[in-house]
Amino acid sequence: MRRMIAQMRKELTQIVRDWRTLALALALPVFLLLLMSSALSLTVNELPIVVQDFDGSAASNSLVDAFRASITLKVVSWPVDKTAEEALAANAGRAVLIIPSHFGRDIARGVNAPVQFLVDASDANTAKLVTAYAGQIATSYNQQAGGAQTGPIQTAIRLWFNPGLSSKKFYGPGIFVLGISMFPPLLAALAMAKEGELKTILQVYVSSIPAHEFLLGKILAFMIVALAECLIMSLLLFTYFGLSFAGDPTPALIATVLYAFCVAAFGTMVGAIIPNQASALQAVAFGGFLLVFLLSGLIFPVENIPAGLRWISSLVWGRYYIEIVRDALLQGGGWPAMWSKVLIIGTIGAIFYGLAWRGMRRMQVKA
Amino acid sequence: MAGHEKDAGEGLAMKQLWILLFNYRLRALIKKEFAQTRHDRKLMFTLIVLPVIQLMLVGFALSAAVTNVPLAIVDDSRTPESRELIATLTESKSFRLAGYYSSVGQLGDAVSQGKADAGMVVPYGFARDLARDRQTTVQFLLNATNANTATISRGYAESMIQRYNTGLRNQGIKVHFQPIAGSELARRGQAQLEPAFLYNPGLVDSWFIVTGVLGLLLILDSSLISAAAMVREREAGTLEQLLMSPASTSEIIIAKITPLFLLLFLMMFLAIGVLKFAFGVPFHGNVLLLVAGGALCILSGISIGTVISTFSKSAQQAQLTCFFVNPPLSSLSGALNPVEAMPKWLQPFTILNPIHHFATIARGSTLKGSGIIDLWPNFLSLLIITLVLGSLSVWRFRKQLS
Numbered sequence: 001m002r003r004m005i006a007q008m009r010k011e012l013t014q015i016v017r018d019w020r021t022l023a024l025a026l027a028l029p030v031f032l033l034l035l036m037s038s039a040l041s042l043t044v045n046e047l048p049i050v051v052q053d054f055d056g057s058a059a060s061n062s063l064v065d066a067f068r069a070s071i072t073l074k075v076v077s078w079p080v081d082k083t084a085e086e087a088l089a090a091n092a093g094r095a096v097l098i099i100p101s102h103f104g105r106d107i108a109r110g111v112n113a114p115v116q117f118l119v120d121a122s123d124a125n126t127a128k129l130v131t132a133y134a135g136q137i138a139t140s141y142n143q144q145a146g147g148a149q150t151g152p153i154q155t156a157i158r159l160w161f162n163p164g165l166s167s168k169k170f171y172g173p174g175i176f177v178l179g180i181s182m183f184p185p186l187l188a189a190l191a192m193a194k195e196g197e198l199k200t201i202l203q204v205y206v207s208s209i210p211a212h213e214f215l216l217g218k219i220l221a222f223m224i225v226a227l228a229e230c231l232i233m234s235l236l237l238f239t240y241f242g243l244s245f246a247g248d249p250t251p252a253l254i255a256t257v258l259y260a261f262c263v264a265a266f267g268t269m270v271g272a273i274i275p276n277q278a279s280a281l282q283a284v285a286f287g288g289f290l291l292v293f294l295l296s297g298l299i300f301p302v303e304n305i306p307a308g309l310r311w312i313s314s315l316v317w318g319r320y321y322i323e324i325v326r327d328a329l330l331q332g333g334g335w336p337a338m339w340s341k342v343l344i345i346g347t348i349g350a351i352f353y354g355l356a357w358r359g360m361r362r363m364q365v366k367a
Numbered sequence: 368m369a370g371h372e373k374d375a376g377e378g379l380a381m382k383q384l385w386i387l388l389f390n391y392r393l394r395a396l397i398k399k400e401f402a403q404t405r406h407d408r409k410l411m412f413t414l415i416v417l418p419v420i421q422l423m424l425v426g427f428a429l430s431a432a433v434t435n436v437p438l439a440i441v442d443d444s445r446t447p448e449s450r451e452l453i454a455t456l457t458e459s460k461s462f463r464l465a466g467y468y469s470s471v472g473q474l475g476d477a478v479s480q481g482k483a484d485a486g487m488v489v490p491y492g493f494a495r496d497l498a499r500d501r502q503t504t505v506q507f508l509l510n511a512t513n514a515n516t517a518t519i520s521r522g523y524a525e526s527m528i529q530r531y532n533t534g535l536r537n538q539g540i541k542v543h544f545q546p547i548a549g550s551e552l553a554r555r556g557q558a559q560l561e562p563a564f565l566y567n568p569g570l571v572d573s574w575f576i577v578t579g580v581l582g583l584l585l586i587l588d589s590s591l592i593s594a595a596a597m598v599r600e601r602e603a604g605t606l607e608q609l610l611m612s613p614a615s616t617s618e619i620i621i622a623k624i625t626p627l628f629l630l631l632f633l634m635m636f637l638a639i640g641v642l643k644f645a646f647g648v649p650f651h652g653n654v655l656l657l658v659a660g661g662a663l664c665i666l667s668g669i670s671i672g673t674v675i676s677t678f679s680k681s682a683q684q685a686q687l688t689c690f691f692v693n694p695p696l697s698s699l700s701g702a703l704n705p706v707e708a709m710p711k712w713l714q715p716f717t718i719l720n721p722i723h724h725f726a727t728i729a730r731g732s733t734l735k736g737s738g739i740i741d742l743w744p745n746f747l748s749l750l751i752i753t754l755v756l757g758s759l760s761v762w763r764f765r766k767q768l769s
Binding site for chain 2: 011017021028030032035036038039040041042043044045046047063066077084085088089090091094103105112113114116117118119120121122123124125126129131132135136138139141142153154155157158159160161162163165166167169186190198222235267268277278282285289290294295299300301304305306309312313319323326330331332333346362
């Protein structure tokens with residue numbers, strides 16, 4: 001036990017000594033959290049749209065005004081002598097609204113008048129959003145003008161957990177998890193690979209410290225780094241992001257400790273298996289960044305991944321922690337919803353630890 | 368190269384460049400770098416195979432499409448009418464039935480436990496109200512933790528119920544009563560929005576993502592690898608030997624980046640092949656534009672890496688610095704999400720981001736079929752970014768050596 005603590009203190013001293021490493025460990029996650037949570041969102045504001053009004057009547061003007069009043073869309077000017085396709089090709093707007101001549105006359109006569117809405121669909125998701133917004137604007141325009149009858153069935157839509165549809169609240173917890181999945185294992189892998197590269201691992205072998213205590217000491221040090229990051233970033237989540245625990249916080253708290261163990265063990269495992277700093281770094285970048293960033297439901301829902309590839313995402317440890325953190329901060333499902341995920345994180349951590357132990361035994365041969 | 372151009376006139380610079388490119392010393396240096404690169408099997412693997420795998424994985428796995436939203440239902444009405452409404456929603460591609468619940472409380476629990484992302488409550492008097500031609504309200508709950516999914520599924524639900532309404536009204540007209548002709552005439556016409564999706568009528572999500580991720584991979588790989596290559600010589604202590612040779616700093620740098628550039632260029636061709644054959648991205652424009660944009664993008668990525676390497680003492684430091692630079696560069700590029708979704712004050716900074724320009728060029732020259740007339744601002748910006756970073760790295764390199 002004493003040897004384990006000593007090993008841990010040695011690791012922490014090494015981290016604090018190098019300012020670049022320390023900054024990487026503590027400042028960069030905060031920076032990432034602030035930057036990416038606002039940069040990642042898929043919901044758009046002020047999408048530029050071009051309006052071509054060939055009618056110029058009072059009716060067409062009020063339709064354009066309805067579009068102009070929207071927060072999500074922004075009407076930009078475009079010369080009348082250029083075609084709609086040119087506006088889209090030049091990226092002047094995401095969509096073009098074309099009001100034909102006779103629009104006002106047709107409406108007054110009680111004939112339905114078509115209005116063309118050309119959407120740049122090279123970004124399919126945004127195209128869908130723009131079309132939905134434009135459809136809503138057109139419907140409310142029709143209702144205001146008294147043209148549309150309201151149907152017999154009304155929908156009362158209520159948005160739960162995030163009524164303001166703020167993306168920040170959704171991405172904040174995700175980036176929080178990304179930060180913890182990336183930096184502590186990075187440092188752990190570098191520290192472990194360095195022992196192999198500098199052959200200091202041989203000194204460890206001849207010392208009286210058993211392998212388990214050596215590994216646990218290392219992992220404990222990087223768990224402390226991970227938990228420190230957690231603390232700083234959760235302060236940010238609670239203040240700047242305005243989040244708070246929605247229900248029982250104990251699953252998230254226990255999962256946090258387990259997850260800190262899991263990522264520290266992952267880093268140590270990579271460092272033990274690949275005793276080369278540059279390659280170990282690449283491996284962590286792949287596992288800690290790419291997998292967690294792309295296949296954990298951080299930006300895009302896991303359900304959208306085709307079934308043939310979805311099994312990969314069920315191996316990604318970050319996915320379970322993201323679900324737990326989101327649940328604790330937004331939904332409040334508590335233990336009944338989350339117990340299995342907490343268990344999986346613990347299991348994956350244990351597997352990483354076992355592999356790290358095996359890898360360390362082989363390090364002796366390589367060194 | 369850029370450093371030389373700066374202090375010479377235009378014609379002189381061209382001549383110098385020509386001499387530079389064809390002199391014997393440079394050729395020998397390039398040959399040395401090629402030999403070194405060829406021995407590095409791992410580098411060849413990470414450069415050629417890994418990006419292709421990443422592109423495939425990302426393109427097939429990532430999609431912002433909202434389909435099969437699990438919908439939980441409380442049906443207090445239990446009539447053919449309510450079942451028809453429920454079927455209209457659950458039989459569609461947008462929603463799938465997650466289960467029936469007997470009370471609103473249970474439905475709420477199901478939504479908060481993640482068993483369903485949406486819930487619909489059909490009231491007790493639903494069918495009766497419809498039969499009497501009275502308005503009735505259906506409650507719809509949505510898990511809004513993901514704002515994007517919630518917005519899109521709200522649109523789905525509204526439009527589907529709207530369509531169901533229209534169907535009902537037409538039915539009603541046939542069965543119940545004939546509308547009086549006069550009221551029909553007095554009605555105002557409606558503006559009917561007719562959306563048409565250009566460039567991607569099938570709304571394939573992966574086209575947007577793979578064209579963006581291509582730029583991301585080019586920058587990430589080229590910056591990491593060039594930083595590592597530049598710093599390796601210093602770590603091994605052989606940099607001094609190179610400097611003792613009559614070769615100039617620009618020559619050393621050019622020789623270093625040439626094999627990397629060629630390898631990355633090859634990787635880009637493979638990736639373009641993946642775009643075309645694995646994802647079916649249509650090539651409406653000139654492929655040359657895409658290739659030229661990619662070449663510039665690689666060069667700017669290499670310059671980013673070179674600049675980073677001049678600030679680092681070891682390979683480890685260089686790679687860690689790449690970790691500082693790359694995440695903001697990739698998330699503020701508009702490669703994975705629209706630029707308009709970023710906070711307003713950050714949007715102007717995309718002009719400085721090579722990934723953003725390459726993504727615009729890639730989408731323009733493939734999906735949209737835009738020509739150089741539309742894309743020249745992006746080419747110009749890429750060129751400026753490359754030249755500025757390139758001269759910065761040469762300047763820093765020289766300063767460090769003196």
